Amino acid sequence: MTDQSTVLADVRRGMIPAHIYNDQEIFALEKERIFGRAWVFVAHESEIARAGDYVVRRVLEDSFIVTRDESGEIRAHFNMCLHRGMQVCRAEMGNASHFRCPYHGWSYRNDGRIVGLPFHQDAYGGEAGFKRKGQRLLPAPSLDSHNGMIFISLDPDAPPLREYLGDFAFYLDYYTKQSPSGIELRGPQRWRVKANWKIGAENFAGDMYHTPQTHTSVVEIGLFREPKAEKRKDGATYWAGNGGGTTYKLPEGDLDERLRYVGYPQEMIERMKTSWSAEQRKVVGEDGFMISAASVFPNLSFVHNWPRVAESDDVLPFISVRQWQPISENETEVLSWFAVDAEAPEEFKALSYKAYLMCFGSTGMFEQDDVENWVSLTNTAAGSMARRLRLNSRMGILADDTEVAPALTGEQFAGPGSARVGYSEYNQRALLARWADHLERPITAAVARDIGGQDEVVPALEHLPSEDTAEVTGA
Ligand code: FES
Ligand SMILES: [Fe+2]
Numbered sequence: 001m002t003d004q005s006t007v008l009a010d011v012r013r014g015m016i017p018a019h020i021y022n023d024q025e026i027f028a029l030e031k032e033r034i035f036g037r038a039w040v041f042v043a044h045e046s047e048i049a050r051a052g053d054y055v056v057r058r059v060l061e062d063s064f065i066v067t068r069d070e071s072g073e074i075r076a077h078f079n080m081c082l083h084r085g086m087q088v089c090r091a092e093m094g095n096a097s098h099f100r101c102p103y104h105g106w107s108y109r110n111d112g113r114i115v116g117l118p119f120h121q122d123a124y125g126g127e128a129g130f131k132r133k134g135q136r137l138l139p140a141p142s143l144d145s146h147n148g149m150i151f152i153s154l155d156p157d158a159p160p161l162r163e164y165l166g167d168f169a170f171y172l173d174y175y176t177k178q179s180p181s182g183i184e185l186r187g188p189q190r191w192r193v194k195a196n197w198k199i200g201a202e203n204f205a206g207d208m209y210h211t212p213q214t215h216t217s218v219v220e221i222g223l224f225r226e227p228k229a230e231k232r233k234d235g236a237t238y239w240a241g242n243g244g245g246t247t248y249k250l251p252e253g254d255l256d257e258r259l260r261y262v263g264y265p266q267e268m269i270e271r272m273k274t275s276w277s278a279e280q281r282k283v284v285g286e287d288g289f290m291i292s293a294a295s296v297f298p299n300l301s302f303v304h305n306w307p308r309v310a311e312s313d314d315v316l317p318f319i320s321v322r323q324w325q326p327i328s329e330n331e332t333e334v335l336s337w338f339a340v341d342a343e344a345p346e347e348f349k350a351l352s353y354k355a356y357l358m359c360f361g362s363t364g365m366f367e368q369d370d371v372e373n374w375v376s377l378t379n380t381a382a383g384s385m386a387r388r389l390r391l392n393s394r395m396g397i398l399a400d401d402t403e404v405a406p407a408l409t410g411e412q413f414a415g416p417g418s419a420r421v422g423y424s425e426y427n428q429r430a431l432l433a434r435w436a437d438h439l440e441r442p443i444t445a446a447v448a449r450d451i452g453g454q455d456e457v458v459p460a461l462e463h464l465p466s467e468d469t470a471e472v473t474g475a
Contacts, residue, residue, distance in 0.1 A: 001028070056079060
């Protein structure tokens with residue numbers, strides 16, 4: 001593999017070698033050193049609310065069954081049969097107490113333990129030949145959750161998720177904790193785009209600059225109350241911990257008025273007021289900034305916006321959680337969920353869903369506008385001329401690295417991290433700086449395990465009822 005140190009150094013000074021958006025070697029490194037280590041979002045607890053509920057999600061090629069077992073514990077099992085490696089669960093979501101492999105019929109409880117092994121005695125000579133007792137589907141090396149958002153990491157020594165998120169957790173609450181019950185998700189819609197995965201993550205992290213151009217038509221048809229997309233330059237971008245995002249500047253008013261302005265009914269506002277800290281309330285209520293799009297490194301994004309859903313002037317806010325799941329250096333699977341406060345009135349949920357579908361999701365107008373740019377960029381980045389071009393990603397800083405606009409003070413912006421009003425590429429640089437940090441750090445080789453051997457030390461099964469290896473026939 002080519003030495004990428006120059007690429008990383010260029011990225012760190014805000015000059016981006018254009019080929020990083022379509023480069024096989026870079027992608028191989030990303031796969032190993034980013035997705036082999038970082039916390040990656042896989043599901044929200046509301047998607048697996050009942051015992052036995054499961055969804056199948058991936059970290060690149062690695063498929064995981066994310067499930068709530070019979071005791072209520074959330075688990076992520078590597079979706080590969082311990083026998084000859086068939087994918088055990090082929091459905092995308094459902095409810096099951098057991099999973100049975102289609103190939104030779106080995107079956108597993110939803111806590112991962114192997115329970116059925118056809119002809120164990122005849123074929124293997126029983127436990128003496130293949131130790132079935134205590135075997136389980138491989139668990140994700142690390143699993144953790146925050147505000148119901150479940151993440152896994154392929155690194156067994158990953159730092160706690162809360163530590164990884166850092167101060168971004170402050171902003172995550174605006175999307176995922178509008179009431180004590182948190183959010184519920186609908187979806188995801190999934191589709192593939194012929195674009196590099198980093199572009200969406202960067203765009204959602206801080207690209208307020210594209211809105212007036214890329215989304216002109218959405219403003220022209222009156223989907224937004226604000227007459228001009230240029231209004232974006234009055235908003236602030238912030239970067240905190242392992243993520244960052246954009247905001248809109250709200251008209252004068254107090255917290256209640258400003259939340260009503262974006263379309264929240266009073267009963268939801270009351271719950272937000274008790275769910276958010278004084279600082280979280282101040283960012284909206286006094287500083288006047290309302291969160292919009294955001295990204296958490298590496299590939300999780302959020303959006304919050306408030307279009308008009310009817311002919312009236314009324315607007316309705318929606319939240320979407322989205323993931324840029326890399327397929328290759330030039331293809332990404334987009335997963336897009338609708339998210340809404342679980343305690344919101346039913347009518348609000350219905351209208352908010354409508355607002356989301358108009359703007360985002362596979363048919364959303366914003367989505368269509370954005371993706372054409374990203375596909376085109378990716379295609380162009382594959383050529384040999386792109387190797388002669390370093391893109392200027394230094395918006396917001398002068399040649400001597402001084403700032404075009406100063407960072408907001410704590411008085412002006414109560415949130416953690418660093419925030420600035422106006423167009424800049426601080427956040428895109430912050431995201432790519434993390435990308436560079438990961439790419440230059442080799443990964444510790446994973447330890448492989450024998451399955452069913454006699455000398456093997458079976459990892460302890462936490463929180464499980466007593467061992468029982470009865471055959472299951474009707475899983
Ligand atoms: S591969 Fe699963 S039972 Fe054989
Ligand atoms: Fe956009």
